[in-house]
Amino acid sequence: MDKITTKRLRIFAGPNGSGKSTLAKNLPLNKFSLGVFVNADEIEVEFKNRGFLSLFKYYKFKSTTEELREYIRGFGMSSKLLKQDDIELKFKIVENRVYYSQNFNSYISADIAGFVRNQLLKRGKSFSFETVFSHKSKLQFMKDARGLGYRVYLYFLATDDPDININRVGIRVAKKGHSVPKEKIIERYFKSLDLLYNAMRLSNRAYLFDSSGKYYELVAEITNG
Numbered sequence: 001m002d003k004i005t006t007k008r009l010r011i012f013a014g015p016n017g018s019g020k021s022t023l024a025k026n027l028p029l030n031k032f033s034l035g036v037f038v039n040a041d042e043i044e045v046e047f048k049n050r051g052f053l054s055l056f057k058y059y060k061f062k063s064t065t066e067e068l069r070e071y072i073r074g075f076g077m078s079s080k081l082l083k084q085d086d087i088e089l090k091f092k093i094v095e096n097r098v099y100y101s102q103n104f105n106s107y108i109s110a111d112i113a114g115f116v117r118n119q120l121l122k123r124g125k126s127f128s129f130e131t132v133f134s135h136k137s138k139l140q141f142m143k144d145a146r147g148l149g150y151r152v153y154l155y156f157l158a159t160d161d162p163d164i165n166i167n168r169v170g171i172r173v174a175k176k177g178h179s180v181p182k183e184k185i186i187e188r189y190f191k192s193l194d195l196l197y198n199a200m201r202l203s204n205r206a207y208l209f210d211s212s213g214k215y216y217e218l219v220a221e222i223t224n225g
Contacts, residue, residue, distance in 0.1 A: 007150045008126045010034055011142070013133035013199065014157035015189040016180045017165035017172070019211040020130045023157060035126035036060060038116050041178055044109035052097040059116055061123055065092045068115055075118070075137075076111040106178070121145060133199065134191035142202040154199055154206040157216065162189040164212055201225040 012020040021041075024034065036059050046053050055063055072078070072088035079087040082105075090101040091112075100108055113129070120127045121144065131138055133156070145152050159165055165185050173179045200206045200222050208220040 005126075007124055007148070008033075008035065008153065009121075009142075009145045009150045010128035010153045010155065011133075011138075011199075012128065012130045012155045012157070013138075013192065014211070015134075015159075015162065015165050015192050016132055016185045017168035018157040018159060019168075019209075019216065020155075020157055023155060023209065023211075023216060024128065024130065033126065034128040036120065036128075038113050038120070038127060038129035040106070040109045040113035040130070043112050043116075044104065044106055044178065047100070047104045047109065052099050053112060055093070055096050055098060055116070059120065059127075061119055061125070062096050063093055063119055065094075067119070068093055068098065071115045071118055072111055075114060077114075078107040078111045081107045117141070121148065121150075124148070132188045132192055133195055134188040136195060139195060139198050139202060142199065146202060151204045152202060154203040155209070156196060156199070156206065157209045157211045158189075158193065159212040160210065161212070162186045165189060 012024050014020055021039070024037065027034070038059070043053055046058075055061060068091050069088040072091055076088065079085065092099050092101075098112055100112075117127070117129055121141075142152055142154075162185060166182055169180050169185060196208075200208075202225065203222070204224060206220075206222040206225075207218060208222075210217045210219050
C-alpha cells in the first residue's frame with residue numbers, strides 16, 4: 001500500500017519588522033519540514049545579484065513564459081502599483097530562469113513570489129512562505145489550499161507597537177537590508193491584525209507570537225480555527 005503524504009502549507013505572517021525570517025530560521029527543523037521556502041525579499045536579492053531567478057534550483061519545478069505572463073496578467077499587482085500597461089510582457093522564462101526586462105523592485109519580486117506560490121500549490125508541493133499579510137488575497141490563498149487538501153499552519157508574529165517595527169526596519173536598512181516606508185509599515189501593521197481572526201479560522205493550527213522583546217513569546221496556539 002502506497003504511503004499517503006500529507007501536503008502542508010506553512011505561512012509566516014506579520015507586519016514588516018516583526019521577525020518572520022528569524023522565527024523561520026530558528027524553528028526545530030528536525031521535528032518537521034518547511035518544504036521549499038518562498039520569500040519575496042530573497043527573490044529581490046537574487047535578481048539584483050544574478051539578474052534572474054532559477055525556478056528549479058530553489059523551488060524544484062519547471063514552468064514557461066506563458067504560465068508566468070498569464071499569472072501576472074490575471075493576479076499580479078505590479079501593473080496597478082507601477083501604473084504600467086502590458087507589464088506581463090516584460091517577464092519571461094528562459095531555460096527555467098525567470099527574467100524581467102526593466103529595473104527590478106519589490107513590487108516585481110512580490111509578483112514573482114506570488115507566481116511561485118501559485119505553481120507550488122497547483123503541483124501539490126509542501127511549502128512555506130513569508131508575508132506581511134496585509135491583503136485579503138492571502139485569505140483566499142488559504143481557502144484554496146484547504147480546498148486542495150493541504151494542512152495549513154499559521155505562524156503570526158506582531159509587536160505591541162508599530163514603532164518597534166519601524167525601528168527594526170531602520171536597523172535592517174543600516175545593515176544594508178531592504179527599506180520600507182514608515183507609512184507602509186504602519187498601514188500594514190493594522191491591516192494584518194484586521195485579517196488575523198479570519199486567518200486563524202482558516203488554519204488547521206495557528207501559533208501567535210508576541211515579538212516585541214528580544215525573545216519571542218508564544219501567546220496562543222489554536223487548533224482547527
